[in-house]
Amino acid sequence: MGVGGNFWDLLKPYARQEGFDFLRNKRVAVDLSYWIVQHETAIKGYTRNPHLRLTFFRTINLFSKFGAYPVFVVDGMPSPLKSQARAARFFRASGIDLSSLPVAEEGVSVKRNRAFVKNVEECVELLELLGMPVLKAKGEAEALCAQLNREGVVDACITADSDAFLYGAQCIIKRLQMNSKEPFESYHISDIEAGLGLTRNHLIAISLLVGNDHDLNGVAGIGIDTALRFVKCFSEGEILNRLHEIGRGDALVIQGSIDSEVLRSSDENSPKTKSSHCSHCGHPGSKRSHLKFSCEYCGSTAGHSCKQKLVGFKCDCSSCDLDKKEKERKKNEYWQINVCRKIALEKSFPNDEIIQMYLSSNHHETDDDPCMEWASPNNEMLVDYLTYQQHWEPSYIRQRMLPMLSTIYLRDMASTPTNDLLYGQYEFHSIQRVKIRFGHQFYVIKWKKAVNALSDPMYAIPQEPDILQISREPDESIDLLEEPNVPLVCINDGCCFLSTDEDMELVRNAFPEKVEQFLKEKELKERKSRKMKSSLQSEGTPENSESSTSRSLQLSITEFYRSSKVLCQDKREENAHGYSGGKRKEPSTRLSKSVRRRLLFD
Known part of the structure; x- marks a missing residue:
């Protein structure tokens, strides 16, 4: 809320x-x-x-x-x-x-x-x-x-x-x-x-x-827009104090120290700021004076009437501008006083x-400093807990835990390199490739299971239990599963390999030599690929290169239909005359455009 x-x-x-x-x-x-x-x-x-x-x-x-x-x-x-x-x-x-x-x-x-x-x-x-x-x-x-x-x-x-x-x-x-x-x-x-x-x-x-x-x-009677406009009338240091003053009903103090009584008396005694204007053209002066002395705004001459003002005309002289600002000021003051009155009606406000x-700056349950330590998961107790609560298979739980365990392992290797194994079973083997997921790049890491851990059935991949088909749309802010990427497991030549998606910077900090080796191999492959393409282009004859070039070109939509139309016409003429050099038979002009188009493309 x-x-x-x-x-x-x-x-x-x-x-x-x-x-x-x-x-x-x-x-x-x-x-x-x-x-x-x-x-x-x-x-x-x-x-x-x-x-x-x-x-x-x-x-x-x-x-x-x-x-x-x-x-x-x-x-x-x-x-x-x-x-x-x-x-x-x-x-x-x-x-x-x-x-x-x-x-x-x-x-x-x-x-x-x-x-x-x-x-x-x-x-x-x-x-x-x-x-x-x-x-x-x-x-x-x-x-x-x-x-x-x-x-x-x-x-x-x-x-x-x-x-x-x-x-x-x-x-x-x-x-x-x-x-x-x-x-x-x-x-x-x-x-x-x-x-x-x-x-x-x-x-x-x-x-x-x-x-x-x-x-x-x-x-009562104050919404979010009114509250926003009202609080912006005061600075950060005075807004809460002003609310206390208004709530106590001391005075309806607003900007300029004007309350309702002062505003009412000022309305009665203040002189008019707007001068008289001509009813004909709307400019400063009277109609009689404009006829006698001319109007400087209309450019009329003495003895001639000034221009008739248009519908919706508003004068922009200094007198009108001051009058407009004064009305705006009074309107804002009346609005502020109305808000203050609503606040003053509330009991015990604020x-x-x-x-x-x-x-307050004391929201801790205790006065001790908060414990901010991240420990390694208690894997076996966690498996037992989720097996009891969720009825999941132990192998399924361990499999879903691997992304977290691999992240902890890479962080530990980046800070203090050791000979420990991931989950006590897998060792870093190689970087397979770069994977892009939702616009973000990851390294696909290949882990090899140690020989002494091959008898452990951890790498078995069960089907996910306890997933029901949902017939309605859930809240858009919720990803129903929100599961991490499932690690892929394969067995090759009697060895068990596991692949996970890892952050590139984390892998670089943990295994810089492996990353450097992967980048060199990737660059070597790209060079070989470019060299092979260039050699194939240089070995081909001009005719072959021309034909291969022409095949690689993509025709525009107009060129495509033009070429298809010519082929269809030639084929139809061959069928009609028995040879390719026959004279083209013009379609009847009495046929509709759609029928002629079908004849051309059939």
Whole structure:
């Protein structure tokens, strides 16, 4: 949720579509509740435990395909205001009268849904087995994600709650489309400040006016457009103080220190700024004076009438311009006073507890520094856990884990080269080729299974279990499977080989000699290919080269039909006369154009 009033639509023009390497070697905080809710909404009822399935695959993709270091954040105890707002949202969605909503005791929070809490606990257990760090927030998960981003601990947040900007987030990734050329839709606070002129305090003020997760109502009669225009009347340092002044009803203070009483008295006593204008031509002066002395704007002479003004004519003299600006100023002041009156009618506005919550810098559950360590997956316990929860085959789980394991292996080899094997079974063999997927290049790596591990049945590829055909379209932001590329396995001359897609830079850092060898072999093959083509062209006779050249040319559409038409005509004449030199018989002019065309091409 976050800020009400279709707040994301306001930010949509400033969204960036980022490519594969956007999160490469970067830390990113993930709002786990957002993932779980999104998964449940998209494919609930079509697969077993969707929260576990897609958390497993999406984490592997985020870690291996995109090279990120994810940090997962879970919600803590919701604030009393959030609990009351959540209950009100449920009543509203159910069509129940809000007047029957029970009033919660002051300072008392309501625990979250038990089923949802269970899903979160299962996902946390899965993530810990994968070796991912998991943090618990004091209240809202997006608040801790934003704090980590603001303090520079992480480079971005993955959440759909727009109030993360109010907590201080600098970069939010709202949408992930794993199988896409540009998989990330991101929003940067710098773009919002430059495009809309809104800072963090302005965004907090907008949320107070239109509603948020802690106060669904906001101010009656104020929408997102009105709130945007109003908060931009004040600077970042004064906007919240001005809201307090207006809410207390001290005075309807607006720009220029003008309130309603001053404005009313100024209207009565202020002199008229617009001079008289001719009713005939519309220019400064009177009709009588223009007839007597001429009109300098129309160019008329004395004793002659000036030009008749056109329909919709508007004078652009200095007097009219000043009058227009004055009317515009008064209109804006009246509008501001009207907004201030609406705000003053609200009780206890603005809510200081909500403001302090957004401006707080302590969203950790504990005062200790957060643990930000990525460990190796506990493979055997992970296999047992997913076999129990998802009813998957162990070999299927190990196979889907390989992209993550190979990424960890390459990172370890880049930092401290060792003689260890991938998953304790495979050794780096060679680079097969360069693969392009969604516009991004990967190395296809060939791994060879060690001799002492050939008896292990790990390389068996079972059919994927527990996939149901879906008859409806899921949410477009969800890739139903979001599975990593399945490693290919083959057996050649009694040896088992495994191929995976790996990041080119990561492979270059881990095995620079192998990359250099691959590039040299690739360049040698290209040279041989060019040399063979040039030798074939030089050995051919001029006739052959001419014919081969002519065959390689692609005719234009007009040339193609012209050549086809001549061939068809010659063939028809041969059939009619028995030889190729017969005189062409002109088609009858009495036939229609479509019939003549068919005769030519049949």
